Amino acid sequence: MKAYWQLTLAQLRIFARNRQVLFFTLLFPIILMLTLGSFLGNSGGTSITMAVVDQDGSQESKQLLSTFENNESIQLDKRTDVDEALDELKESDYQVVMEIPEGYGEQLQSHTDESEAFDLPVYYNETDATASELGLTVVNAAVDQVSKNIEDYSPAVAVEAEGVRALDLGYIDFLVPGIVAMMIMNNNMNGVAGQISAWRERGILRRMQGTRLKASTFIAGQITARVILNALQAILVLIVASLLFQVQVNGSWLALLTFVVLGTLAFMAIGFIIAGLAKNPESAGPIAGFASFPMLFLGGVFFPINSMPEYLQPIVHILPISHLSTALRETMNVGIPFFDLWHHWLTLAAWLVVAFFIASRTFKWE
Structure with a gap:
């Protein structure tokens, strides 16, 4: 247990000391929300x-x-x-x-x-x-x-x-949950893939393997640190959106944070798969970008899912970010109870289980 907490705190210190990480994980989503919200979010409620x-x-x-x-x-x-x-x-x-x-x-x-x-x-x-x-x-x-x-x-x-x-909604009410879903995807899928690949290339994972540290403890520490980071970031984005654009959370905060945790775990698992497939950090970035870039446009982050072409609908409805963004949006905007969104959290849980199973088969210490 001591090693678990030490790894968690160490990961949080790594986040805090890296200014680029702080910018892209904390400030970039807020800047994006402010930019789009300033131009489009104050155009009035939905009539x-x-x-x-x-x-x-x-x-x-x-x-x-x-x-x-x-x-x-x-x-x-x-x-x-x-x-x-x-x-x-x-x-x-x-x-x-x-x-x-x-x-x-x-x-x-x-x-x-x-x-x-x-x-x-x-x-x-x-x-x-x-x-x-x-x-x-x-x-x-x-x-x-x-x-x-x-x-x-x-x-x-x-x-x-x-x-x-x-439910007097404007575009900013649609946008904010999508921004939260986007940051969860980028922080975990892209972030885990790049960091684990870099640690493997520098021999850090090999040295960890040589100690009494268990792989489960290492992964648990990673998960806890990233869940804390994503929860704090989501709360920060929602506070800024509430103060500047009067965006409200009409549903349960507990349900909202539960979806944040589920999304974090699902995209972390995908990040571990990419880290296992990538030979080095230079290849991990493009692979993660190749996977995440289409999701930004197909996952309901900036545009409604139902407005996409019919031939894309089968693909859209299996993407984890489409279920995450829709669940966050329906919780915040409509106030739908958590258990009424069972198909969204069940799909995210399925992604989590399947992706972690594949990650366990592809993960390499060296």
Whole structure:
């Protein structure tokens, strides 16, 4: 245990003494966020343009419409033709189109515990992922409130309004979680690959192997130091974003930090694989860059994943950074609970297990 803490502290001292490491791990993400946020982040909140086609015309459908009309973040248009509304949706005139079919009011009036839920068709524009996600969230919240009223729940108007206000998103709200995901990838995948390769070439790993130090203790110390560094860096970025751009964490801080730890471990494992494959530090850098550069554009760091071409979607949805950036974004912006994001943390955990297994086979002390 003593050796473990000594290795952890030694790694943190190495970070602190290297000015280039401090710049690229601490200041560069903040500078990038300030640059993009200053130009794009203060352009105002996301405005949802929504069309509703009320084919029922009942008192219940009018009450549902009033819910959207009273929402300041929604520009509501009442339309009479679904096909025309969908054509305008394809042309990006709307982000969301909702249809209220005939029989909606009668279904609500005759609803019982055994009755099936009445489906409301909702269409969204996939090319504007951020606004569409917000629009769908608002629609789901309003419809869910209707169900609660039927079941004699007390109306929670204040809670619903707060949730909508919390989702008044701008590009900076989309950008900050992506910046955090980017720094986690660079610090661990690129950083581990370069550092381990350099230590191997200088004979440091060989000398460690000659001592009573266990490989597990060495790796544990590396992990702990980098988890601490990434957690502090993520908190620093979020503090700066909160002070300058009023970016909020609407979800759980514990869930947010859990994803930071999972991302750190997953990308560290990939970094160990690259370090094992690279013959020297000069080759480790290009290999890590070859792997990380495409992820910056395919992983949802700067652009919404859903806006990417259809043929890239299968690749995008298996990349670890796409799951990390999406999980951080949904935790911060939408406030989705940790266990509801199970597919993201399960995918990151799978990357962690598989990558560490491969790293254990490729890692070399000399």
